[in-house]
Ligand SMILES: Nc1ncnc2c1ncn2[C@@H]1O[C@H](COP(=O)(O)OP(=O)(O)OP(=O)(O)O)[C@@H](O)[C@H]1O
């Protein structure tokens with residue numbers, strides 16, 4: 001309570017002395033009504049004043065004042081706040097002229113409602129109250145006054161005063177801060193400083209200087225910390241800017257942007273790839289496919305020409321063929337020939353783990369394409385998006401994507417100028433709804449190239465590198481049955497790399513043969529240490545194959561014999577069909593079996609039955625397969641007749657044993673024929689084996705020279 005003056009003073013500016021005097025003056029006058037009596041009355045109305053319980057209740061007696069009557073309280077308040085009790089109209093108990101209000105209006109007419117609030121809570125009841133409650137009301141009042149719009153002269157002065165105080169404070173902020181810092185821990189700091197000064201025996205006269213030095217050191221440390229913080233902030237800023245640049249650069253990189261394009265969210269953009277530089281000229285060895293696609297090119301170039309008679313062109317073309325046969329290349333060539341945008345999408349791009357993303361990508365792709373018609377949409381690996389719609393708990397939403405694809409394909413008119421080319425290696429895996437007319441209704445087969453096609457492809461890719469004129473692409477083509485266009489391209493590339501590694505200026509047949517063997521049988525194993533005995537056995541084994549092939553009329557011509565370990569083999573003889581064999585005769589099949597037997601027969605004849613090796617197992621596999629197919633599939637056994645036996649497990653035991661018997665006879669006869677040939681040409685066999693031991697690898701010409709008994713030129 002006695003902090004009243006300090007609480008009220010700044011606002012109401014009633015000095016404490018004034019207040020004390022005011023309290024004392026009514027005490028001296030005669031008072032007839034006791035405050036306690038009125039207090040009883042008051043108790044009825046405001047019981048909470050009593051309920052204050054333990055709270056120290058301060059009344060006038062506490063101040064050493066005698067009890068006051070109600071009229072005296074007015075006197076007291078009047079002397080405290082002159083004019084407070086004047087004009088006792090209900091609406092303006094606190095209407096005083098020296099207190100200004102929120103507005104001109106209030107200033108002029110009084111605090112109407114606000115004062116009624118105050119009144120109801122305290123003075124209006126005109127009951128005597130404890131001094132504490134009066135004071136607490138007084139405390140309310142100044143708070144109210146504090147927010148007024150007009151300032152009294154005194155408060156203004158005080159405000160100015162306090163502002164100037166604040167100003168001086170700010171001006172001396174750093175020293176005061178340091179001071180504060182030093183003072184805050186003064187106990188410990190001064191103690192330690194004092195201790196330090198004591199232990200260092202610093203004379204009294206220098207102690208001040210010592211302290212000043214300490215403070216200066218502190219300030220310098222502060223400045224250093226500030227500097228470090230600044231540079232740290234700068235470094236962070238630079239790193240952040242660099243990071244932003246890095247991300248921007250990555251996004252600008254075409255390769256990465258393509259990746260982002262295909263891997264980011266729902267609204268991934270689709271950019272057409274203009275393939276002006278790819279034409280049918282670039283696709284070799286698939287003439288039929290090119291011819292079929294030629295009409296699609298015509299349609300894209302001139303749609304009216306085809307639709308004038310009311311005809312419809314296919315919406316979708318399905319390219320079917322093994323991997324690497326040039327399906328993508330063909331689709332690009334179609335767009336390139338017609339000079340229209342080419343939209344590429346891989347089926348796996350639509351295979352998303354998030355529900356609806358695949359379908360959304362399909363929608364985007366078709367929307368873009370339709371806006372840029374005429375154009376070509378190419379969907380590679382169509383089977384991964386258009387596979388059969390199976391009900392699987394693992395892929396509950398897999399149908400969404402294919403349904404979207406079907407809907408999009410139905411969604412545009414056949415002559416709108418958008419051609420969808422799909423490619424797949426497994427046409428049988430496609431959903432039937434996708435391959436019905438009106439969707440992918442045209443199928444174009446892109447097979448592995450034949451010997452002519454392989455020669456063309458090899459020539460095409462050889463023309464892109466430096467090669468020797470002695471290179472005969474046809475020989476390589478003959479030795480690469482079943483190679484796809486991509487594999488042939490790889491063969492030429494590997495040969496070019498090998499020539500570069502060997503320091504040659506041009507690619508020769510040697511490098512091409514090398515890379516062919518590498519692709520067919522794995523890399524050479526030059527580091528493998530093979531002892532002479534094993535080398536000799538291998539040389540006789542391989543030359544046994546070669547001799548049979550050379551002296552059997554219907555066998556394929558020899559291309560090469562080698563005892564260089566490669567992949568899982570210790571040596572091999574490669575034979576070259578003159579042409580791709582579409583059909584094989586009985587004599588050709590028997591000759592193949594005889595050539596297979598040549599290896600083991602050679603081992604037996606040269607080293608004896610006890611020294612035959614395990615090296616002939618794959619030869620026997622090969623021979624047995626041929627014999628079995630002759631008996632069970634090709635109707636080439638007299639005893640079993642012209643009948644196929646597909647599932648030998650389900651056959652009667654008699655038939656099974658009859659088949660086995662026939663196969664065994666074929667193999668035994670083959671073995672005997674091979675034995676006869678090797679016995680007959682024992683000298684040539686020996687010469688060839690020795691040549692192989694000397695030269696490791698012999699090509700067709702060299703084998704011929706050796707077998708004709710001529711001497712090989714020293715290499
Ligand atoms: N007939 C061909 N003529 C020329 N180059 C070819 C031929 N076939 C394949 N290639 C070469 O092989 C590469 C791969 O071929 P492409 O991607 O077109 O095969 P694909 O049939 O689409 O294979 P996948 O089924 O695996 O997608 C081509 O970029 C091209 O360099």
Ligand SMILES: [Zn+2]
Nearest residue numbers: 599615616619
């Ligand atoms: Zn063999």
